[in-house]
Amino acid sequence: MQVGHSPVMPDQVMQSLAPAPGSLQIDTTVGGGGHTERILEAASPDGRVLGLDADPAAIARVAERLGRFGDRLVLRQANFRELAEVAPAAGFGAVDGALFDLGLSSFQLVDRDRGFGFRAGGPLDMRFDTSRGVPASDLLATLDADELAALFRRYGEEPAAWRIAKAIVEARRAAPVDSAEALAELVERVVPGNPRHKRRIHPATRVFQALRIAVNEELDALEQGLAAAVDLLRPGGRLVVLSYHSLEDRIVKRFLQAERRGCTCPPEAPVCVCGKQPRLRLVTRPSLTPTPEEIEANPRARSARLRAAERLAA
Numbered sequence: 001m002q003v004g005h006s007p008v009m010p011d012q013v014m015q016s017l018a019p020a021p022g023s024l025q026i027d028t029t030v031g032g033g034g035h036t037e038r039i040l041e042a043a044s045p046d047g048r049v050l051g052l053d054a055d056p057a058a059i060a061r062v063a064e065r066l067g068r069f070g071d072r073l074v075l076r077q078a079n080f081r082e083l084a085e086v087a088p089a090a091g092f093g094a095v096d097g098a099l100f101d102l103g104l105s106s107f108q109l110v111d112r113d114r115g116f117g118f119r120a121g122g123p124l125d126m127r128f129d130t131s132r133g134v135p136a137s138d139l140l141a142t143l144d145a146d147e148l149a150a151l152f153r154r155y156g157e158e159p160a161a162w163r164i165a166k167a168i169v170e171a172r173r174a175a176p177v178d179s180a181e182a183l184a185e186l187v188e189r190v191v192p193g194n195p196r197h198k199r200r201i202h203p204a205t206r207v208f209q210a211l212r213i214a215v216n217e218e219l220d221a222l223e224q225g226l227a228a229a230v231d232l233l234r235p236g237g238r239l240v241v242l243s244y245h246s247l248e249d250r251i252v253k254r255f256l257q258a259e260r261r262g263c264t265c266p267p268e269a270p271v272c273v274c275g276k277q278p279r280l281r282l283v284t285r286p287s288l289t290p291t292p293e294e295i296e297a298n299p300r301a302r303s304a305r306l307r308a309a310e311r312l313a314a
């Protein structure tokens with residue numbers, strides 16, 4: 001089977017980002033390069049793209065696949081939380097657009113060496129960048145039941161967090177829970193599906209999501225990446241974010257609202273003393289979702305939500 005990653009909501013992303021010829025764009029999550037390629041085509045003949053990914057395998061893949069664009073595509077293996085340093089160093093200190101397509105790619109999901117997917121299996125690592133942090137199996141081996149339950153609740157909104165955490169602590173007395181198969185099987189045992197209900201999602205989905213978010217510190221990275229992107233945008237520049245679950249989307253929504261409002265004084269303050277000006281205007285109000293046709297053709301798009309904003313002169 002050939003693995004590929006279809007870019008999500010490609011038409012809506014391109015309409016929201018609106019990359020003009022000659023513009024400078026940042027794709028903070030190149031993945032398989034699907035969006036990057038479209039941006040480069042729309043910004044031809046001379047627009048340039050800085051493409052980042054925390055995963056070196058993604059950078060290597062896109063370098064080969066999109067090599068034909070020559071020096072119009074600059075690739076860096078970096079976490080977008082480092083955008084404030086990486087972008088100016090690469091010559092992208094003031095840009096016309098920034099895209100965040102969050103989460104993981106289909107390439108990562110099916111990679112048996114990474115443990116991202118309960119269907120693919122493999123050692124439970126889950127790091128986008130394996131040179132940093134600790135693998136998910138270390139968290140399962142060292143956190144106590146309270147800490148594991150808190151992690152599953154906080155990052156997975158998992159209702160059975162405590163039961164799953166206790167089962168992990170019991171199971172690891174006999175053998176480490178260090179493979180995606182072992183974890184998926186344990187969760188299925190603790191939270192069996194109702195055979196009469198056709199399950200919408202696999203019972204281990206939320207636990208896998210929670211571990212991935214924790215291992216990669218995804219929510220902190222998102223806050224830092226968004227803040228840096230707005231600083232880099234020129235007036236009229238666009239920020240476009242595709243998120244895939246409510247925790248991510250909540251951060252994006254609150255961030256955009258705060259930048260749209262500007263003033264951060266408490267509501268009871270009679271006059272503004274912070275002096276902060278609005279820096280963004282919302283382009284999508286409130287957000288866009290994929291069409292039923294896209295979800296049918298690409299089930300990975302099903303939970304996607306697109307939010308976009310434009311940088312004001314402030």
Ligand SMILES: C[S@@+](CC[C@H](N)C(=O)[O-])C[C@H]1O[C@@H](n2cnc3c(N)ncnc32)[C@H](O)[C@@H]1O
Binds near residue numbers: 054055102103
């Ligand atoms: C959904 S995929 C992007 C797919 C891409 N837009 C395409 O069309 O092929 C998300 C990518 O973001 C990367 N990623 C996730 N968090 C990141 C971060 N904080 N910094 C940089 N890359 C990140 C992942 O490694 C993954 O390759």
